[in-house]
Amino acid sequence: MRRPLARTLTALAATALLLPALAGCGDDEPAGLVIYSGRNENLVKPLIEKLEKHLGTRVEVRYGDSAELSAQLLEEGDRTEAGLFLSQDAGALGALSKEGRLAPLPKSTLDKVAPAYRGAAGDWTGISGRVRVIGYHPDKVATPPDSVHDLVKPEWKGRIGYAPTNASFQAFVTGMRVLEGDDATRTWLKGLKANDPKAYDNNSNLMDAVDKGEVSLGLLNHYYWYEKVAEKGEENVDVKVHFLPKGDPGGLVNVAGAGMLKGADTQQSAYARKAVDYLLSAEAQTYFAEETKEYPLAAGVPTADGVPPLDSLEPPKIDLGRLESLKETLAMLQDAGMV
Numbered sequence: 001m002r003r004p005l006a007r008t009l010t011a012l013a014a015t016a017l018l019l020p021a022l023a024g025c026g027d028d029e030p031a032g033l034v035i036y037s038g039r040n041e042n043l044v045k046p047l048i049e050k051l052e053k054h055l056g057t058r059v060e061v062r063y064g065d066s067a068e069l070s071a072q073l074l075e076e077g078d079r080t081e082a083g084l085f086l087s088q089d090a091g092a093l094g095a096l097s098k099e100g101r102l103a104p105l106p107k108s109t110l111d112k113v114a115p116a117y118r119g120a121a122g123d124w125t126g127i128s129g130r131v132r133v134i135g136y137h138p139d140k141v142a143t144p145p146d147s148v149h150d151l152v153k154p155e156w157k158g159r160i161g162y163a164p165t166n167a168s169f170q171a172f173v174t175g176m177r178v179l180e181g182d183d184a185t186r187t188w189l190k191g192l193k194a195n196d197p198k199a200y201d202n203n204s205n206l207m208d209a210v211d212k213g214e215v216s217l218g219l220l221n222h223y224y225w226y227e228k229v230a231e232k233g234e235e236n237v238d239v240k241v242h243f244l245p246k247g248d249p250g251g252l253v254n255v256a257g258a259g260m261l262k263g264a265d266t267q268q269s270a271y272a273r274k275a276v277d278y279l280l281s282a283e284a285q286t287y288f289a290e291e292t293k294e295y296p297l298a299a300g301v302p303t304a305d306g307v308p309p310l311d312s313l314e315p316p317k318i319d320l321g322r323l324e325s326l327k328e329t330l331a332m333l334q335d336a337g338m339v
Contacts, residue, residue, distance in 0.1 A: 034083055035059060035084045037061050037069075037086040038065060038070075044086070046291075067095075069087075070096055074095070083264040085102075085259050087258070090255050090323050091326055097119050097121050103123060104121075105122060109277055109280065112280045116320075119257075125280070126256070126297045128256050129310065130222055130253070134220070137215075148176075148244070156217075157194075158196045159215060159217065160195060161215035162192075162199060163202055174328075190336050198214070199338075204224060207225065207228060222241060223294055248316065252316060254323070258279055280299060282301055286301050
């Protein structure tokens with residue numbers, strides 16, 4: 001469902017330029033709104049279909065990796081055909097905001113989401129959230145650690161799984177850089193590498209590996225566990241999840257979000273504004289809560305059954321827009337031998 005992200009910004013931009021445009025219904029009808037979406041088509045297509053009905057116009061969507069699309073939008077500038085950018089993570093939105101490529105959102109829209117989960121400049125907002133957790137096998141881990149810093153201790157050697165090319169893992173590392181500095185993060189990465197962690201292609205494979213006992217624990221997003229439990233039943237899932245306390249960097253809450261593109265024509269801008277409001281509506285927020293087990297960020301929609309409320313967590317306090325420094329994170333991961 002979520003796509004990996006280990007490549008340089010130059011390669012990101014080059015690849016993105018090759019991405020095909022995928023339209024909504026009625027391809028012979030001009031699109032009233034063009035969306036660049038870093039969210040997977042299988043995930044958001046049902047919402048796009050509802051959005052078309054809500055807007056009363058055809059919506060054309062160009063799917064790709066969030067960082068690739070962000071790089072492409074920076075290249076296109078005012079020439080872009082897109083009116084709206086949907087990102088899988090806050091970092092890609094932060095990159096566009098930093099370069100002045102996003103238009104301000106109305107205060108009435110921004111006020112639907114807590115300040116911690118929207119851009120400080122008022123030009124993007126979170127739509128759904130997820131939290132980093134430790135997935136662990138109870139037969140192998142009696143008491144899971146309360147900090148990712150504990151994972152560099154000798155007792156965890158050969159027992160840790162991670163997905164180094166996954167965007168969420170890289171966002172977590174970027175978050176640690178923002179919170180604790182590059183030197184401390186580099187030291188942690190080298191300590192983790194020295195403990196011989198096992199790399200997996202994606203979080204789904206990592207979750208399965210913990211469930212089978214291939215590794216004792218893994219660094220994940222919370223929804224992978226809740227989706228697996230919804231599919232198989234909790235009694236058929238061995239792996240458990242641990243939410244990290246006390247603002248630990250391993251408990252980062254990141255968001256998928258939306259921003260209106262600066263330079264879009266009047267019609268695109270009007271539809272984009274309405275689209276953001278729809279994505280924050282009870283219907284769309286309920287979809288994210290129930291279908292993907294993510295955290296709804298607006299409309300007073302509760303989390304899915306069994307998912308702890310967002311306000312019960314103790315995530316680190318961080319400006320999510322500062323997660324945009326992916327290039328530096330990738331260089332650090334490569335230097336540490338992690339990717």
